[in-house]
Amino acid sequence: xxxxxxxxxxxxxxxxxxxATSCSGPAEEAPQEPTKIKVVKPEVKNxxxxxFEDYGTVRTLDPACAYDNVSHQRIMNIYEPLIAFDGxxxxxxxxxxxxxxxxxxxxGISDGGKTxxxxxxxxxxxxxxxxxxxxDVAYSLKxxxxxxxxxxxxxxxxxxxxxxxxxxxxxxxxxxxIFEKIDACVAVSGxxxxxxxxxxFPPLLALLAYANCGAILDKEWxxxxxxxxxxxxxxAAHNNPAFGAEPLxxxxxxTGAYTMLTWEPSKVFIFQRFDGYxxxxxxxxxxxxxxxxxxxxxxLALQNGDADRVLVDTQYLSEVQAMKDVVIHxxxxxxxxxALFCRQVNxxxxxxIGSGKLDGEGIPPDFFADPHVRKAFLHxxxxxxxxxxxxxxxxxxxxxxxASGMPYNIRVPIYDFDLEMAKEEMKQAWGxxxxxKGFKMVITHNTGNAQREAAxxxxxxxIMSLSPxxxxxVRNVDWKDYTVAYRKYRYPIFIxxxxxxxxxxxxxxxxxxxxxxxxxxxxxYENEEVDRLCKEGRFEVDPEKRRVIYERLQNxxxxxxxxxxxxxxxxxxxxxxxxxxxxxxxxxxxxxxDLKRLxxxxxxx
Numbered sequence: 001x002x003x004x005x006x007x008x009x010x011x012x013x014x015x016x017x018x019x020a021t022s023c024s025g026p027a028e029e030a031p032q033e034p035t036k037i038k039v040v041k042p043e044v045k046n047x048x049x050x051x052f053e054d055y056g057t058v059r060t061l062d063p064a065c066a067y068d069n070v071s072h073q074r075i076m077n078i079y080e081p082l083i084a085f086d087g088x089x090x091x092x093x094x095x096x097x098x099x100x101x102x103x104x105x106x107x108g109i110s111d112g113g114k115t116x117x118x119x120x121x122x123x124x125x126x127x128x129x130x131x132x133x134x135x136d137v138a139y140s141l142k143x144x145x146x147x148x149x150x151x152x153x154x155x156x157x158x159x160x161x162x163x164x165x166x167x168x169x170x171x172x173x174x175x176x177x178i179f180e181k182i183d184a185c186v187a188v189s190g191x192x193x194x195x196x197x198x199x200x201f202p203p204l205l206a207l208l209a210y211a212n213c214g215a216i217l218d219k220e221w222x223x224x225x226x227x228x229x230x231x232x233x234x235x236a237a238h239n240n241p242a243f244g245a246e247p248l249x250x251x252x253x254x255t256g257a258y259t260m261l262t263w264e265p266s267k268v269f270i271f272q273r274f275d276g277y278x279x280x281x282x283x284x285x286x287x288x289x290x291x292x293x294x295x296x297x298x299x300l301a302l303q304n305g306d307a308d309r310v311l312v313d314t315q316y317l318s319e320v321q322a323m324k325d326v327v328i329h330x331x332x333x334x335x336x337x338x339a340l341f342c343r344q345v346n347x348x349x350x351x352x353i354g355s356g357k358l359d360g361e362g363i364p365p366d367f368f369a370d371p372h373v374r375k376a377f378l379h380x381x382x383x384x385x386x387x388x389x390x391x392x393x394x395x396x397x398x399x400x401x402x403a404s405g406m407p408y409n410i411r412v413p414i415y416d417f418d419l420e421m422a423k424e425e426m427k428q429a430w431g432x433x434x435x436x437k438g439f440k441m442v443i444t445h446n447t448g449n450a451q452r453e454a455a456x457x458x459x460x461x462x463i464m465s466l467s468p469x470x471x472x473x474v475r476n477v478d479w480k481d482y483t484v485a486y487r488k489y490r491y492p493i494f495i496x497x498x499x500x501x502x503x504x505x506x507x508x509x510x511x512x513x514x515x516x517x518x519x520x521x522x523x524x525y526e527n528e529e530v531d532r533l534c535k536e537g538r539f540e541v542d543p544e545k546r547r548v549i550y551e552r553l554q555n556x557x558x559x560x561x562x563x564x565x566x567x568x569x570x571x572x573x574x575x576x577x578x579x580x581x582x583x584x585x586x587x588x589x590x591x592x593x594d595l596k597r598l599x600x601x602x603x604x605x
Contacts, residue, residue, distance in 0.1 A: 045305050047602045048285040050579070053301055054311035055293040055448025056591050057266050057480040062248035063215035064147035064154060065241070067518070068483050069499060069591040072212055074269060077287075077595050078127075079254035081214035082118050082137065083205060088585050090334075090503040093209055097121050097132065097216055097255065101205070113200035118193045124278045128253045130218040134188045139219040141195075143228050145182045146235045149246070151487040151518060156501055157213040159538070161185040163198040165516045167239055179235040199539060206502035210587060221253050243484045257282045257596035266291050266478060271595060283581075283599035293448035302326065305576060308600065311590055312574045313450045314391045320574055329573040331584040332396075334403050336508065337497035339443075339455060340563040341368035341377070344524035346489040352442040353492060358430060360437040360469060367441070367492060373434070374561040376425035377493075378415035380462035381455070381564050385417075390454045396568035400554040401498070401512035402505045403568055405586070408550040409505075412558045414565075423466045438469025443493050444485075447476040452495045455566045459493070486522050494522070495566070500587045505546075509553045510534045513562065523563070530556055578602075 056070035063075050082098040093101045099119040102108020108117050124132035141157065148154045148167040155165045162185055167178045187194045197204070208214040223229050226247035228238040241247070252260045257279065258271040271287040290307070292298050295316055301307035303323060312320055320326055345365040347356045354362025368374055383397050396404050399412045415421075427435045443460055445452040453476065460472035477485065486494040496519065501507050511517045514534040515526040530553065537549040557563075571590045573582060581597035588594075 047600060050284050050287040050309075050593075050595065050598055050600060051290065051301075051307045052287070052309045052311075052593060053290045053292040053298045053307045054591065055291065055479075056311075057291060057478055058263065058269065059480040059483050060244070060246050060249045061252050061260070061263075062147075062246035063212040063217070064144040064248075065149040065152045065243075065246045066212050067151065067153040068479070069589055070479060073591050073593060074260070074263075074289075075212055075215060075252075076256075077258050077271060077593070078252045078256045078260055079212075079215035079217070080256050081208055081210075081216065082120075083209050083214075085206075085209050085585065085587075087583055090206065090500075090585075090587060093205055095121070097124060097137070113202070114197045116195040116197070116204065117189075118195075120191055120193060121278070122191075124255050125276045126218040126221065126253050126255055127259045127274055127276075128218065128221050130221055130253075132216070132218075132255060134191060134193050136219045137193045137216055138186045138188050139222075139230055140215065140217040141186050141193075141213075142182055142230070143217065143222065143238075144213045144215075146179065146228050146238055147241065147246075149240055149243075151483075151522065153211050153213050153501070155516070155518070156207050156211060156507075158182075160201040160204050160207060161195060161197060170515075174236060174239065179232050182235075183232060200541070201539075202541075203502035203504050203506070206504075211501050216255065217248075218253050222248070225251060243487070258287065261286070265480065279596075282596040284595065287593075287595045287598075289593075295450075302574065302576070307576075308579050309573070309575045309593070312572055314394050314569070314572065315450060317392070317394070317572055325577045327575050327577045327579075329575075329582055329584055331571050331573060332405065332586060333499065333569050333571050333589050334405060334503060334586045335497055335499035335589055336398050336401055336403050336568045337452065337495065337566045338401065338512070338563045339377075339381075339459065339493050339495045339566060340512075340519055340523050341374050342486075342489060342492055342494065342523050343369040344489065345492050350490055352444065352490060354440040358433055358437060358439070361440055363439045363441045363492060367439070370429050370434075371561055372425045372429035375415060376422040376429065376466075377459060377463060378561055378564055379418045379422035379425065380459055380466075381415075381566075382417040382458060382462070383414070386455065386458060386566070390451055391567065394570055396570070398565045398568045400557040400565065401508045402550060402554055403500070403508055406500075406503065406505050406508065408547050408554075410551055410554055412554045414558070415561070419462060419466065422463070426466055426470075435467065435469075438467060438471070440471040440473075441492050442473045442475055443495075444475050444477050444482065444491055445495050446479045446482045451567065451569075456493075456495060459564070489522060489524065497569075499589055503587065505550045506534070506538045509550060510538065513553060513557065525560075525562060527556070527560065530560075 058071050060066050080096050083093045083101050084096050086092040086094045099121050102116050120134045144154050158164050162181045185196050257277045259274050261272040262270040269289045273285045298310040302310045347365045356362050358364050387397050399414050402409050443456045445456045456474045460474050464470050512519050513530050514520045533549050533553050540546045578601040580599045
């Protein structure tokens with residue numbers, strides 16, 4: 001099946017789910033004469049405010065640095081891109097800050113796909129009062145690439161526009177001439193911005209439509225608040241800022257329909273409608289996103305109407321299905337989650353590896369460099385029980401990072417759940433010394449994520465059942481801290497998900513497997529064949545050649561025992577029934593909310 005056919009089938013399925021789950025129930029039969037009864041429905045609480053409760057926390061509000069779904073939601077309701085996805089589509093777009101979507105037909109895409117020209121919209125005002133110009137657009141794209149924080153999202157933009165995955169070498173030094181290349185690939189021409197690519201990059205429009213790296217900033221305001229001043233001479237000083245030290249970490253100034261009113265980390269984030277918005281005025285004046293890690297509390301808030309939407313993990317879905325005045329939208333996601341083995345953990349003052357030695361009181365930093373250890377953990381994950389007990393079988397169990405529904409997806413072999421095989425692998429690990437001495441370590445998961453917590457406990461308990469000398473503690477960590485720690489190589493195993501930045505297998509296989517990928521890098525995994533295939537697959541235009549490349553990569557995931565695939569989720573968006581405007585999308589998970597689309601009737605249905 002061609003990639004376009006797969007996408008069309010996926011979109012048809014999503015739209016079917018959307019209409020099937022959004023329809024109201026039948027109206028009550030009217031009372032018979034002569035008795036007339038007027039039914040007065042209760043008033044909705046806070047009719048101009050949308051309240052959403054979840055357990056995600058924001059790491060940063062700097063579009064060049066944020067690379068998690070929670071921060072993405074906040075940023076992309078405040079800032080805007082040049083173009084956006086058209087409804088539920090992954091391959092069709094609508095203009096936003098551009099006046100039209102570039103195409104070959106309108107001249108916006110030329111030179112065989114190596115030149116993109118964007119006509120910039122006029123009459124757009126930033127929240128702080130500046131007026132959007134083509135210079136702001138060009139500066140924003142260049143600034144994102146100049147910043148290029150470790151583990152951030154800018155590798156995609158750099159790859160597309162410059163032909164490099166990073167501004168730095170693997171040793172961390174700046175690549176010679178990199179900032180000159182960045183400066184040359186983005187130019188202002190009258191009322192347009194022209195992007196010049198070193199070679200065609202087919203997913204470019206999808207990348208600009210979705211990723212934070214497409215967010216447009218006010219050049220003058222950003223410079224005033226400590227951002228890059230736009231000159232080559234100062235670029236190096238703004239490259240790779242420390243986590244938490246990003247100039248735009250906690251301040252915002254976009255063109256979107258909402259501004260940030262308040263942000264109290266791990267407590268509440270409040271949006272306020274921007275009265276100077278260039279587009280159609282949104283219906284809601286305020287949106288409040290509250291941090292609430294307790295399911296029972298979130299459930300009560302939904303039931304009482306104190307929240308208009310709450311995050312509902314799949315194991316709790318049955319508790320809201322029969323709830324009055326609630327609507328559930330089921331949306332399959334182009335997203336996978338895995339437990340990833342780090343082969344070179346940072347040992348400095350690291351409580352997750354105990355003594356840091358193979359002495360029964362810890363693990364050495366390269367514990368997972370031994371393939372027998374990795375295979376033992378893979379044999380200890382009971383996929384069938386996990387899918388049934390944690391997800392009630394409402395889940396896809398992937399065999400590789402290439403998500404189901406993506407082009408070239410195949411089912412590759414897995415390490416079957418087999419504790420005897422796990423024991424045999426452990427006996428061979430570290431030349432037999434591991435079985436003799438035992439070990440202690442910590443597996444972490446992000447706070448509030450019950451599915452990841454269950455996976456962590458399953459791995460820990462099954463491995464500990466092999467020998468009383470094996471001791472594993474499971475700990476939870478706030479999301480904003482979790483995303484920093486794994487990038488500092490603090491976790492021997494980190495459990496994390498990946499949603500598509502653009503709907504192509506490159507976005508998954510490169511991320512999880514390449515030594516330069518966002519997760520491959522922090523697993524300290526390096527394989528020359530894998531790196532070569534990831535590069536070849538990204539730019540290969542022959543579909544059959546791409547198929548061979550991605551099938552080989554998926555099989556290498558198994559052969560190399562790189563990590564443990566845990567789940568590909570079907571997200572459930574749960575709202576009070578008076579909320580309108582939700583549009584499903586396979587790349588936008590339950591952290592997402594497009595506030596400007598929403599409206600709220602003043603009475604329940």
